[in-house]
Amino acid sequence: MKIKKIIVLAFFFSLSAPCYLSSQNKLDSLLEKYKDSPDTTKARILNEFCWNNRNxxxxLALKAGEEALxxxxxxxxxxxxxxxxxxxxxxxxxxxxxxxxxxxxKNALRKAEAINDSNQIAYSYNNIGGLFRLEGNxxxxxxNxxxxxxxxxxxxxxxxxAFCTINIGLIYSRQQNYIKALEYLNRTITLRDEINDKAGRALALNLIAxxxxxxxxxxxxxxxxKEVEKEYTAVDDKKGLAATWAGFGxxxxxxxEYSKAETNIQRALELARRISYLEGQITCLNYLGLINAQLGNFSKADDSFQKALKIAISTKExxxxxxxYxxxxxxxxxxxDFKNALLYTKKYTVLRDSVLNQENIAFVNEMESVNKTERAEKLNTILRKDIELERRQRNxxxxxxxxxxILAIIIYGRFRSKKTANVKLQELNAMKDKFFGIIAHDLKNPFNAIFGFTEILMQDFDKLSDEDKLNIIHEIDRSSRNTYKLLENLLYWSISQTGRMEFSPAVINLTEIIKQTFAVFESSAKNKNISFVTNVPERLEVFCDIEMIKTVFRNLISNGLKFTGKGGIVSIKTRRINGTEEITVEDTGVGISDEDREKLFKIGNVSTSKGTDGERGTGLGLILCKEFIExxxxTIWVESETGKGSRFIFTIPAKK
Structure with missing residues (x-):
């Protein structure tokens, strides 16, 4: 057995010596490689070597760290x-x-705080917290x-x-809060995976095991x-391998399975000794003691336990x-040996409970160490936070x-708009019904007259004198023309309402349009002995759609003739006002009452009216005039009094 132990020791020494020499050679080669580099680069390389070789x-890691410092x-x-x-x-x-x-x-924390280096401040706090964890506080x-x-x-x-979460996981594990421990350890693995840190991942997996x-x-x-062993081997983490082999044991x-247990514990112990891994040595020695006890080798067991306790007492963990214990x-x-079993049970219980008590004592001591000014400041800070929180909540x-x-207003507004739209739609439907009723009636009457006169001609043609025949033909012609005008206006209005009417404004000679329109109505004016008078420049140029303005003049002059008695006058005059032409179509007819004047230009107020010779009108022409002018x-408006004639006045843009 002694020979076997010597062989094992020799084997591990043969492994450890090359490892140390290899690391020393690597450090020497790094120093040689970067000897001409800036000092900051050398310090950075030495720090990296210190970290990578800590386990x-x-x-040798300490030597590199001291050189970097x-x-x-x-x-x-x-x-x-x-x-x-x-x-x-x-x-x-x-x-x-x-x-x-x-x-x-603590020295690192002071230097980091002096230059406000957040990264090293955080590492210092985490490292200090890790020490308190090991000491049971x-x-x-x-x-921290x-x-x-x-x-x-x-x-x-x-x-x-990840360094913080693994520390927190260890604390919860010591407190036997295994659910929280696993939560933080798994979070550590996620963080390590995100930065591709295989060594850090392996440590977290080991702690989960x-x-x-x-x-x-x-x-x-x-x-x-088993998974951890592969990962530690891949990154050559000696401390991790020692912990994993101890885990196997x-x-x-x-x-x-005491034989397998002893083999794994022995190789873990030798590696822990080689790298001065004290916690690993304590674990291995304790389990060697238990294994030997199970095998009845109590003297070896005693030796292992005493060595473990001696190392444990030398540490502050x-x-x-x-x-x-x-x-x-x-x-x-x-x-x-129940007497000693009871003795160490008591020691174990007292020391374990002292950890819990120490936590409470540390909290009390911390609060007692804060002077009155600091307590007042903390209280003020809390009050300020409460006030700020209250202000935010109020806001x-x-x-x-x-x-x-706002949402209620929007909803109510939409409801009102919808309600108003429904009312308007109902009104429009009523207007439409009334409008088409009047139009149908006004179309029906001329056709009835035409049918009546043609029937007389067909039945009594031979009995009628030439004068009677001529009068009947004139009446048929008049009814046909009135019907055509009504249909023409209706067609224009329909096209306008559906948005299909082309709008092509251009510079036109308005004087010429007025002359042409008077010429169209010349025979009608002669029949009623009505005179046309114009007070318009020889060439008056305006900017508008020619077809629309023709329709406007036709309707306004037609209305003037319709409601002016025999011997009357229909006149047109213009004047320039602020870049627009104001045109007035005036007649000496019957005029319009205040009540009827309010109804003009509105589709809902279309009604049939009769001219001085019984001519019929619906007001549709004036509606078209308003739409085309706008x-x-x-703009268009009317000035009139009953018995004093009417003036229809509108404006259009002058030549640009």
């Missing part, structure tokens, strides 16, 4: 100094020198780690966030340890002593209330 060759100090570069101090603090923590580690962390641990996490989240530093082991989900824990011990209790139970309420009111950018 392989910690002493010297360079940073010579440059008075506070940022590099803070980083070097934090990295060396991690190495000393792994070596179990917590006092030295804490001193370095979970209250102060969480306080959460400070760090808050900064890292603001910086979106996923690597830093530990959680499942503590929950006695042994097969699941074994699967995780604990699983096989639980399964009572309280959980190391707690685990030693726990395993010693199990050992004496196996030996049937949110006002905004929400305003939005509700389409050309003008």
């Amino acid at each position: 392989k060759t910690p002493q 010297k360079i940073a100090q010579s440059l008075n570069n506070q940022k590099l100094q803070a980083k070097s101090l934090n990295l060396m603090g991690v190495v000393y923590r792994n070596l179990g020198n917590y006092d030295k580690s804490l001193s370095l962390y 979970n209250k102060l641990a969480l306080e 780690i959460l400070k760090a996490l808050n900064v890292f989240e603001k910086l979106n530093d996923k690597a830093g966030m 530990e959680v499942y082991f503590e929950q006695e989900q042994i097969d699941l824990a074994l699967d995780y340890f 604990r699983v096989y011990y639980f399964k009572k 309280i959980y190391n002593k707690i685990s030693c 726990k395993y010693l209790t199990q050992y004496y139970e196996i030996k049937k 949110y309420f006002i905004i929400i209330a305003l939005l509700v009111i 389409r050309n950018g003008g």
Whole structure:
């Protein structure tokens, strides 16, 4: 057995020596490679070497960190100094020198705060929190780690966030809050995957395996340890491999496969010793003691437990002593030494409870250390936050209330608009029915007259004198023309309403249009002995649609003739006002009452009226006039009194 142990030791020494020499050679080659580089580059390379070798060759990692710190100090570069101090603090923590580690962390924090380096401030807080965690002071641990996490989240530093979440996961695991522990450890894996950090991922997986082991989900824990072993091997993480092999040993011990358990524990112990991994050594020695106890080798078991307890006492990590007392209790139970089993049970219970008490004491001490001024400031800060919160809540309420009111107004407005639109639609339908009723009636009467006169001609043609025949033909002609005018206006109005009427404004000679229109109505004027009078320049140019303006003049002159008695006058005059032409079509006819004047130009007020010789009119022509004038950018209105004639006045743009 002695020879076997010597062979194992020789084997691991043969592995460790080349590893150290390889790392030393790598450091020497790096220093040689960058000897002519700027000092900041050298310090950065040395810091990277320190970090990458913290678990392989910690002493060499410290050497690199110290060299980096010297360079940073010579440059008075506070940022590099803070980083070097934090990295060396991690190495000393792994070596179990917590006092030295804490001193370095605090020094790093001071330098980072002096230059407001948020990144190193956060790492310092997380590192300090990690030390408090190892010492069992979970209250102060969480306080510092959460400070760090808050900064890292603001910086979106996923690597830093992952260091914090894994620390929090470990705290919850120690408190046996395994659900929260797994939550934070899985969050750590997600963060590590996002930055492709295989070593960080492996550590989180290893801790998840530990959680499942503590929950006695042994097969699941074994699967995780196997996966972790592959990942640690890939990144050459010696500390991780030592922890994983120890995990295998604990699983096989639980399964009572003591030979496999011992093999894995032995190789884990040797590697932990080689890299000065104290926590790993304590775990391995405790389990070697349990394995030997199960095999009846109590002297070897005693030796292992004493070595484990000695190392645990030399460290400041309280959980190391707690685990030693726990395993010693199990050992004496196996030996049937219930007196010592009870002794170590008490030690275990007292120390475990002291961790909980320490958390409460730390909280009280922290509050007591705050002086009155600081307490008042904290109180004022809380009050200010409450006032700000109340103000925000009030503002949110006002905004929400305003939005509700605006929404209600919009909904009510739409309801009113819809209601108004419905009323208007009903009115329009009523107007339409009335309008078409009048139009149908006015179309029917001329046709009745035409049918009547043609029937007389057909039946009594031979009996009628030539004068009677001529009078009948004149009446048929008059009725036909009136009907044609009505249909023409109706057609124009229909086209206008459907938006199909072309609008082509251009410069035209209005004087010529007036002459042409008078010529059209010359015979009608002679029949009633009505005179046409114009007061228009020889060439009056305006800008409008020629077909629309012709329709306007036809309707206005036709109305003038219709409602003017024999011997009357229909006149047209113009005048220039502010870039527009004002045209007045005036007659000496019967005039229009105030009541009827209000009804003009409105589709809903269309009605049949008779001229001085019984001519019929509907008012549709005036509606067309209004639409066409407004389409050309003008306005139209009427001035009239009963018995004093009428003046229809409209404006259109003058020549541009």
